[in-house]
Amino acid sequence: MVDETIEAAKATLRVTARAARAALDCGERAEAAEAAARHFFESIALQKSDVVAAYWRIRDELDCQPILIKLMDSNQTVVLPVVLGPDEPLDLRVWEQGASLYEAGFGTLAPSDLAPRAEPDIVLMPLLAFDNRGTRLGYGGGYYDRTLASMKKRPKLIGLAYSAQEFERLPRDAHDVPLDAVVTEAGIVHFGAAA
Numbered sequence: 001m002v003d004e005t006i007e008a009a010k011a012t013l014r015v016t017a018r019a020a021r022a023a024l025d026c027g028e029r030a031e032a033a034e035a036a037a038r039h040f041f042e043s044i045a046l047q048k049s050d051v052v053a054a055y056w057r058i059r060d061e062l063d064c065q066p067i068l069i070k071l072m073d074s075n076q077t078v079v080l081p082v083v084l085g086p087d088e089p090l091d092l093r094v095w096e097q098g099a100s101l102y103e104a105g106f107g108t109l110a111p112s113d114l115a116p117r118a119e120p121d122i123v124l125m126p127l128l129a130f131d132n133r134g135t136r137l138g139y140g141g142g143y144y145d146r147t148l149a150s151m152k153k154r155p156k157l158i159g160l161a162y163s164a165q166e167f168e169r170l171p172r173d174a175h176d177v178p179l180d181a182v183v184t185e186a187g188i189v190h191f192g193a194a195a
């Protein structure tokens with residue numbers, strides 16, 4: 001079920017959020033990506049066996065490359081998303097050490113479709129907007145929501161964004177799975193289960 005009022009409100013918020021993100025300059029973006037990586041590794045205790053879903057930055061999204069590099073260097077299992085179709089969950093494929101990445105649409109790169117799949121314990125989610133309850137807004141494809149709904153166990157959800165992408169309050173649909181935490185250049189905020 002889609003709530004039309006919520007969908008219309010989200011569409012307007014997406015326009016504002018894109019503008020807030022686009023206003024940052026190159027230097028600010030690079031510094032923010034490094035700072036976010038520091039906050040992530042300082043406050044998230046990773047188990048050796050944890051599978052982490054990351055992403056390949058699209059245009060002016062907060063770049064998770066500094067996190068990705070450190071995860072790969074420390075032999076953590078990393079998966080990257082591939083869009084299979086508009087109504088499908090994301091296909092999460094393991095980026096094996098030394099393996100090439102291939103164009104996967106929207107300007108992203110992803111592992112080969114022969115790479116193994118793995119269910120993540122932690123999902124790093126690119127955000128268009130977020131609020132202080134852990135509600136998030138993506139591009140509106142519902143890919144992450146569908147992916148989470150298809151998983152056997154609920155992974156830890158960590159949003160990545162610039163602090164300029166925080167909104168007072170975002171509308172939340174029944175299918176919107178709230179975040180456990182958001183990492184920005186300013187730090188990490190954890191949300192309670194009751195948020």
Ligand SMILES: Nc1nc2c(c(=O)[nH]1)N(C=O)[C@@H](CNc1ccc(C(=O)N[C@@H](CCC(=O)O)C(=O)O)cc1)CN2
Nearest residue numbers: 055056057058059060081083106108126139141143144
């Ligand atoms: N980096 C990244 N990878 C990802 C996602 C994402 O949001 N970010 N996805 C999450 O679902 C999936 C791809 N889905 C997408 C759905 C819609 C658009 C989209 O509307 N793009 C616009 C504007 C992009 C921008 O703001 O610059 C476009 O291409 O015009 C992009 C990706 C899987 N990989």
Ligand SMILES: Nc1ncnc2c1ncn2[C@@H]1O[C@H](COP(=O)(O)OP(=O)(O)OP(=O)(O)O)[C@@H](O)[C@H]1O
Nearest residue numbers: 002137138139140141142143144145146149175176
């Ligand atoms: N669990 C689900 N199963 C099937 N369809 C879903 C599910 N979750 C979301 N959708 C579909 O996706 C559409 C877009 O959802 P929404 O506006 O919440 O996207 P988003 O969270 O911004 O995008 P994304 O999850 O890709 O970051 C919804 O209108 C709905 O039709």
